[in-house]
Amino acid sequence: MSTYDIILRNAYLMARDQVVDIAIDDGVIAEIDDAVERTADREIQVGGDLVGPGFVDSHMHIDKSFAACGRRHPKGNDSAFDFREIMPREEEYFAEMTVDEITENALKDIEMAVAAGTTYIRTHVAVNHETFGLQNVEAVTRARDVAANLVDIQIVPAARHIPSEESKQILHDAIELASGSESPEPALVGGSDPAGANKDIERTLKAWFDVATKQDVGLDVHIQDGGTLGGYTLDRLHEYTEANGYEDRVTASHCYCLSHLPNHHLDRLIDQFTESDMNIVTCYQSTRPTMPVRKLLESNVTLAHGTDNDRDFVFPHGNADSLEGALIESNKLHGDRTFVEDYRWFDSNEGLDQLWEMITEQGARALGIEDRYGVSEGNPADLVVFDEPSPQWAIIAQATRRFVLKNGAVVAEDGELLPEYSVSE
Template sequence: MSKDFDLIIRNAYLSEKDSVYDIGIVGDRIIKIEAKIEGTVKDEIDAKGNLVSPGFVDAHTHMDKSFTSTGERLPKFWSRPYTRDAAIEDGLKYYKNATHEEIKRHVIEHAHMQVLHGTLYTRTHVDVDSVAKTKAVEAVLEAKEELKDLIDIQVVAFAQSGFFVDLESESLIRKSLDMGCDLVGGVDPATRENNVEGSLDLCFKLAKEYDVDIDYHIHDIGTVGVYSINRLAQKTIENGYKGRVTTSHAWCFADAPSEWLDEAIPLYKDSGMKFVTCFSSTPPTMPVIKLLEAGINLGCASDNIRDFWVPFGNGDMVQGALIETQRLELKTNRDLGLIWKMITSEGARVLGIEKNYGIEVGKKADLVVLNSLSPQWAIIDQAKRLCVIKNGRIIVKDEVIVA
């Protein structure tokens, strides 16, 4: 005999409604949210008044590099100090010898770590250059397909070495987009490429040719970084790409005069520019709250995990929210609530999935049950993820993947 519901989550605290509800699910969709749902059901979860959240969004990762520092008593690569050039050089050495199977294994390990922590959506930037070729892209796309019932992965064909530094990058990016990458990305058009106009124009050319969005790394600080982001926003408008471009990192906002940002915010809003800051590297003076209050779309992300760029990381966005609040010295309930939005609804907007995201009737049943009374306490207590639901199915229970 058929049931009215495939799954009901009972007594779920929904922070947006500030009350406790039942959530009724059929297939992969939420079909009812009421104080008390009646009807027959195949499976039930009692949240016991604890917080139920939409699945977390990790809006900027590098899954093809993850766990490359592991396997020895001390983390590989980290006998030397960090510099950008050293990390790029170590990456080139790694990709020269890395196998398809090794990269794919690391991607799957990364994804499983994310899922255990309740992350159900991620965007990963995959190196494409004359050394890596499309080796990493092939492995990531294959893993993406195998992982589709656990996590949604967007893949950026990323010119890590620079379009104008590694001249094979353009043709290899084209090949990667032909293979099925979802976005195109570049890096530091000023200090890496030494060609702001040329690199941005090439990125838009590729994006428009393949009808994909853009996600651009801009680490440059000060006036150089602000200029690069402003030109990216201006070109977004000129190319008819409003709402389709993301700037990742944007460290320059942390040291730019506040009046510069005040002048630029209308441009960013007009262009629909999206931003991502990564909690492992967010500068302490990053004006996160100011950007959010101005209506700028700002997500949060883990960035690299245990590789030649960063020796640490575990893909836990709730831990990331705590790190972000501590780096920025945010303490109020309101501010912690805004940080929570960065790992949920703001991240969903960055990925362009907001139409199907959230706890509302008709939206996808991608949910996390936490051992916590609220988002604020979840961050403070580092709440345990009691259950993770993807496409209406329980995929994690008691910190074990069961799907």
């Protein structure tokens, strides 16, 4: 009887609520059984602890990562956040950066994410026809290809100055560049705030869909305007989605307005999200404490999670760690005693379980990879071995990621990338 490449012995699988052996061969999960009979070149004793699928980080900005580093204190962090300062800071920063330098930071960010158990990333990337052009997309595309054996990356170019013709053109070029012949999947159209940033909801939405439909790619856009303005934008986004036959191809990121709207507007939006299969992504650094996370999940809206920025000019925080994100969300979403139903629900086992879903299965749905994701026979062996017995304890204790496997290869151990898999300098 031939041997497998790796067997994880006595691994707790949440989906089965059972301790099993997981056999891996040729990069794929070959067999899951109470006790796998065959042996393997390498056998890892899991001791009844949790084995989960690699995390899906549904929203990052790896082109900006580490922009705040390089001296004793985080750069550009001497006063509280002011959005008017961020855009000039971004332009100034990227004007000074080379493609090589951005690539190197992106690779460091990828390494940090993978060591923390992430095996799928969707990253937004800034493009700007007036200043730094396509350099960030060039850098992130290169980083994606260099790190292809560590993580799968979806690229979302986002153009400033939409809806001008020049910005539509550069967005089009960015998608072409990032969807090059080697790339496993096409890039998506990104962007930000039709109202707040672009001051023209209709022309912005039209520009996004023009570019997306012309290239037959999906969209993932930042909708950060609050209150009824954000709610109206989501209404229109839904209508554009339906009119273009784009069901299940659109993601709205952040959606802070959902935490501000009266129930009748929120309920209508939730109906629309399910009608057009629109995905929502929230990120721990900016999730509003009153974000209706539980209601969205209980209404079967795909609600995924991203870690967003890593130590850049937008947020000085960030460890590219989805498990850390889940813990912070659990604390943030405590709720208020006046909302009796949800008060401390995200501390409960069910609530923690939902947060776990957001960094795993819900993420896979948002990225459209659910057909090859999860701990099941035949799927790529993208797995994380923890030193805690359940998702709940993994979040609370911030479990050690004992082993991270990508396509059946152990690429990180005890929270460190193995030197032979290092991609940064």
